[in-house]
Amino acid sequence: MSSKVRNPDLQLDFYNNIGQVKLREKIAALLRVFEEAGALELHLPALLDSNVLIDLYGEDIRNRAYTATDTFGSKKILRPDFTVPIVQLHIATKKKEAKYSYSGSVWRSQPHESKKPSEYHQVGFEYFHEIEAWKADAQVFELFYRSLKGIELHTDLGDMGIIRAIVKCLDISDTKRRLLLRHLWRPARFKQLLSQLSTGDSITDPKAMLFRAVANEKAEDYIKENGPIMGKRSIDEIIARSKDLMRAESKKPISKSAVLLIEKIQTLQSSLVDAPKNLTEFFHLGSEIVEVCDNLARRIQSMTELGVNVNELNFVANLTRTSLEYYDGFIFISSVKGASFLPPVAQGGRYDALTSILGKGKKIPAVGGIIRPEILSFLNGDA
Amino acid sequence: MEKLKLAIPSKGRLMDLTIDWFARQGIEINTSKISREYSAKISGTTNIEILLISASEIPKELATGRIDLGVTGQDLVREKIPSWREILIELKLLNFGKxxxxxxxxxxxxxxxxxxxxxxxxxxxxxxxxxxxxxxxxxxxxxxxxxxxxxxxxxxxxxxxxxxxxxxxxxxxxxxxxxxxxxxxxxxxxxxxxxxxxxxxSQATLYLSHVTKWPLSKYQTLKQLTGMMSMNDEKIRVLQDTKFREF
The missing domain is CATH 3.40.190.10 (Periplasmic binding protein-like II)
Structure with missing residues (x-):
């Protein structure tokens, strides 16, 4: 026993412990602000059901999260964020309006050579609401803005709804549209698809035989010749997709001007207050874009009324939380000015696509965000 | 003197082809099956120890540094050791087991x-x-x-x-x-x-592990071996880095 007491690591732990006490104070202060805003504090499990997460995020979650298996083969994932368990809990309560707060560790697996921590704290606030989305967005943003008062921040705001609206307005086949929409969260894949769909060379030679068969109404025979039929995909499904592909082929590729517009919107950056004006040049594409832009203007107005100095905020049209899918509307990311080596101190946004999947198609509008209290401690010199 | 540990696949065609390949380099590996244990040695040398290990276990053995050299498939190494580039060197692609x-x-x-x-x-x-x-x-x-x-x-x-x-x-x-x-x-x-x-x-590949330190004597054995395989020293030069060198 005595040799353990002399262990120099224990001494280090003692200093670490002081840091932890300060960190707890930061966390408690944030939770108080969230409570005053009407949040109910939740205490959530660290081990999550792996099936739910894999179904939502795909196998890729295993590259980003820690997985655990017990001796009975039951698989769990160490929570990479709080969103999923909160949405599940909220759905179970059957309430319509609710505000929740929470704090605790999250675990993210980092690339081998990365210096990013694989365990850190999040203090968060989530708002499930019935009021208009732009109003709720503004309220949540104002709350985070207020919680971080006194820190010099660089804050980018974006809206995934804009690029989504543009894709919805494009004159392309539904198959291509679905493909583009599915990959909004993967910028590299999105770019590649766009260039493919604009040159029209997506269909390769192997399809020639298939298309001939479809044209001669011999598709079913052609499929059976290549049989046997097995698994979940049916002959009808394959014929339907083949016809889709043929139709898509005959449809003209995405016009060069449309591609230029998409590229332009993806590079659009300005001050937040100038953003609605800058978006007017895309209005001719369709009414969806006008609508998204109106929402943006209302959100800015509402934020101003709540006391946010909108003049110091930036707008970045292609701002995406690339690490997570389903953030599909308003997004914000705040970093500490002059400290680019630190991860963002706060981030959040709207995730109606996520709640709709977990709610089995039900519309459950939700917006929220997190603060990383370790960064606040660091700024105070506590860590 | 610390022996250089070389692992080869413990069974089947991959083992036979590996032994054949070494034989073509003038390195005779004699295997003998005594009861259910396999053992092997290189004729004429005492400072190289040959181990027979299942090809699918060789990647982990290399990664932990329990063996210095090992023959296994690239597919197995890349699957089992995602960060293999940092700790293993592909000394020689063996042109079989493709x-x-x-x-x-x-x-x-x-x-x-x-x-x-x-x-x-x-x-x-x-x-x-x-x-x-x-x-x-x-x-x-x-x-x-x-x-x-x-x-x-x-x-x-x-x-x-x-x-x-x-x-x-x-x-x-x-x-x-x-x-x-x-x-x-x-x-x-x-x-x-x-x-x-x-x-x-993928193909069968001779891997070198540099997770552990290399004493001079072991390094010289390795040089002797790579010399017999008519390889230039380029690939093992990394071991001369002070990070790995114990001499």
Whole structure:
């Protein structure tokens, strides 16, 4: 026993412990602000059901999260964020309006050579609401803005709804549209698809035989010749997709001007207050874009009324939380000015696509965000 | 004097081909089977210890530094040691044990030829069936990083440690990813490979581990060995780095 007491690591732990006490104070202060805003504090499990997460995020979650298996083969994932368990809990309560707060560790697996921590704290606030989305967005943003008062921040705001609206307005086949929409969260894949769909060379030679068969109404025979039929995909499904592909082929590729517009919107950056004006040049594409832009203007107005100095905020049209899918509307990311080596101190946004999947198609509008209290401690010199 | 530890596959064709290959370099490995234990040694040398280890366990042994050299498949190393580049050196590609890791779907999926098709079908599949398209494989890390690179997201991996080709027929999976050398097994199971390039081209490879320190004597044994294999010293020069050197 005595040799353990002399262990120099224990001494280090003692200093670490002081840091932890300060960190707890930061966390408690944030939770108080969230409570005053009407949040109910939740205490959530660290081990999550792996099936739910894999179904939502795909196998890729295993590259980003820690997985655990017990001796009975039951698989769990160490929570990479709080969103999923909160949405599940909220759905179970059957309430319509609710505000929740929470704090605790999250675990993210980092690339081998990365210096990013694989365990850190999040203090968060989530708002499930019935009021208009732009109003709720503004309220949540104002709350985070207020919680971080006194820190010099660089804050980018974006809206995934804009690029989504543009894709919805494009004159392309539904198959291509679905493909583009599915990959909004993967910028590299999105770019590649766009260039493919604009040159029209997506269909390769192997399809020639298939298309001939479809044209001669011999598709079913052609499929059976290549049989046997097995698994979940049916002959009808394959014929339907083949016809889709043929139709898509005959449809003209995405016009060069449309591609230029998409590229332009993806590079659009300005001050937040100038953003609605800058978006007017895309209005001719369709009414969806006008609508998204109106929402943006209302959100800015509402934020101003709540006391946010909108003049110091930036707008970045292609701002995406690339690490997570389903953030599909308003997004914000705040970093500490002059400290680019630190991860963002706060981030959040709207995730109606996520709640709709977990709610089995039900519309459950939700917006929220997190603060990383370790960064606040660091700024105070506590860590 | 510390011995240089060289591991070769412990059974089958891979073991025979490895012994043949070393023989062609003038390195005679004698194996003897006493009761159920295999042992081997290089004739004429005492400072090299030959170990017979299952090819699938050699990557981990290399990564932990329990062996210095090992012959195994590139597929196994890349799958089991994702950060292999930092700790292992591919000393020599041995030009046998060649196989490709491929993604295969039922032959009657006549609308699927490319990874783009696969992606589109996976999206539809999830919408229609309410769960993600299942790929049976034992190469989880390789497939995840490949599919991420290709931008495919709507899939799930089903673990399959053997007879993977049959997984679709028994409705355990909708597609498979496996190693194939001739493609005959896939054909017999009415499967076809998609994509122009395989996920990975693999062959038997002689690996060098540099996770542990190299005492001078062991380093000299290695130089002697690479000299016999008529290799230049370029690849083992890293061991002279003070990081690894103990001499």
């Amino acid at each position: 196989a490709d890791l491929v993604l295969a779907v039922p032959n009657f999926w006549v609308d699927v030829d490319s990874i783009d098709d696969f992606d589109a079908v996976a999206i539809n599949f999830r919408r229609k069936n309410g769960f993600r398209l299942r790929i049976a494989t034992k190469y989880h890390n390789l497939m995840r990083s490949y599919l991420r690179r290709m931008g495919v997201a709507d899939y799930q991996l089903i673990d399959s440690q053997g007879a993977t080709e049959g997984a679709i027929h028994s409705d355990r999976a909708d597609a498979i990813a496996d190693i194939t050398s001739s493609g005959k097994t896939l054909e017999a199971n009415h499967l076809k490979v998609i994509g122009e390039e395989p996920v990975l081209r």
